[in-house]
Amino acid sequence: MSPPLFLVPDLPAAGAFVLDGPEGHHAANVQRLRVGEALLLADGRGGTAAAVVSAAGRGSLTVEVGEPGYEPAPQPRIVVVQGLPKGDRGELAVQAMTEVGVDAVVPWSAARSVTQWRGERGERARDKWAATAREAAKQARRSWLPAIEPAGPTPAVAARLTRAAAAFVLHEEADDALATVELPAGGEIVLVIGPEGGIAPEELAAFEAAGARSVRLGRTVLRTSTAGVAALSVLSARLGRW
Numbered sequence: 001m002s003p004p005l006f007l008v009p010d011l012p013a014a015g016a017f018v019l020d021g022p023e024g025h026h027a028a029n030v031q032r033l034r035v036g037e038a039l040l041l042a043d044g045r046g047g048t049a050a051a052v053v054s055a056a057g058r059g060s061l062t063v064e065v066g067e068p069g070y071e072p073a074p075q076p077r078i079v080v081v082q083g084l085p086k087g088d089r090g091e092l093a094v095q096a097m098t099e100v101g102v103d104a105v106v107p108w109s110a111a112r113s114v115t116q117w118r119g120e121r122g123e124r125a126r127d128k129w130a131a132t133a134r135e136a137a138k139q140a141r142r143s144w145l146p147a148i149e150p151a152g153p154t155p156a157v158a159a160r161l162t163r164a165a166a167a168f169v170l171h172e173e174a175d176d177a178l179a180t181v182e183l184p185a186g187g188e189i190v191l192v193i194g195p196e197g198g199i200a201p202e203e204l205a206a207f208e209a210a211g212a213r214s215v216r217l218g219r220t221v222l223r224t225s226t227a228g229v230a231a232l233s234v235l236s237a238r239l240g241r242w
Contacts, residue, residue, distance in 0.1 A: 003038040003050070004031055005141045007134065011068045012048045020060035020226070021202045028061050039063065044069045044145035053197035069145045076165060077188045078235055079104045080228050081157050083195035084113040089225040090125075095231040096148050101236055105129065106160065107151035112197030117151045126151065127148045154203050157192065158210040164167035164190040169204060170231060174214035178234050181215055189235065193227050 006023040019027055027033050031051050031059070041063075042048045047070050055062035080102050082093055094105055107126065109116055117125050131149040137145050152160070155210040165187025168178065171194075183189065192199070193208060199207075208214065217230055236242045 002141060003040050004033075005040040005042055005048075005138050006073055007138060007145070008041050009043065011043050011049050012043060012065050012175065014049075014067050016039075017051070017063060017065045018053065018062050019062055024060040028056055028059055033061060040064065040141065042143050044134075044143075046143050048143045072240075073144060074101070074103060074241060075186045076184050076239070077103045078158075078232065079106060079164075079188050079190045080232070081106045081108045081190060081192040082228060083108045083110040083193055083196060083199070083224060084115045084117065085195055085224045086114045089196075089223070090115075091128060091221070093225040093228050094129045094132045094148070096226070097137045097232055098133045098142070099140045099233055100227070100229050100232040101142075101241055102146050102232055104147040105142070106149045106157065106159055108192070108195075109151055109153050110195045110197075111154070111200040113195040114197070122151060146225055150173055154206055158206045161192075161207055161210040161212045164188045164211070166190070166213045167207070167210070168192070169199065169207050169212050170194070170217065170227055171199060171204065171214040172216060174216040176215050178215040178217055179238070181213065183235070183238060184230070191228070191231055191235075193200060193224055193231070195224055198212055228242070 035053050036052050039051050047068055049068040050066045051063040053061050054064050133146050163186035167190045169192040
């Protein structure tokens with residue numbers, strides 16, 4: 001079994017380090033790591049360091065840290081614009097997409113989204129997505145944390161598409177398959193996924209006017225909470241991440 005990963009604000013230098021706070025509590029009290037066991041420290045920005053527990057306390061661990069390493073950010077960067085779904089489907093989507101390797105998620109207030117993020121409710125919902133991504137990244141042993149960006153309306157999404165190296169909209173009536181379209185070597189690939197009710201015709205028109213291309217995954221229609229992870233799997237294989 002691979003060593004568990006814990007996130008720290010900044011990687012420590014090689015030598016003794018005390019892992020405390022919420023991560024130390026989780027390591028010492030929940031996972032019950034003991035002297036001699038291995039773990040990984042990561043800063044969520046590509047830096048990682050192997051460590052070994054040298055002393056276990058109540059709510060903290062003292063660890064001996066090895067020389068830190070750095071993993072460059074993946075290129076191209078994959079950004080998913082996720083139409084806001086109802087209930088907990090958004091968190092399910094974020095969890096799965098983080099495990100598969102999404103680099104950023106943009107919550108989208110689509111015309112057919114039952115749920116709309118406004119004011120404090122929206123901030124709480126976004127914080128929940130960020131916490132879900134954080135835990136999923138730890139589970140997947142990721143050195144880079146995906147960004148959960150502020151929710152945006154359709155015009156903001158269209159503007160983002162114009163700046164992308166490649167932009168795609170998942171749509172069940174598209175002729176082109178995501179598995180066969182040309183992909184860039186760098187920059188951002190932005191992928192738009194609609195909510196449960198689908199993408200409205202005027203939204204699709206705005207995205208295509210911004211340079212996006214409609215694509216499909218296959219013959220079936222996937223839920224909004226599973227379409228993203230399926231599309232990311234296709235892209236990860238094609239880009240050599242897998």
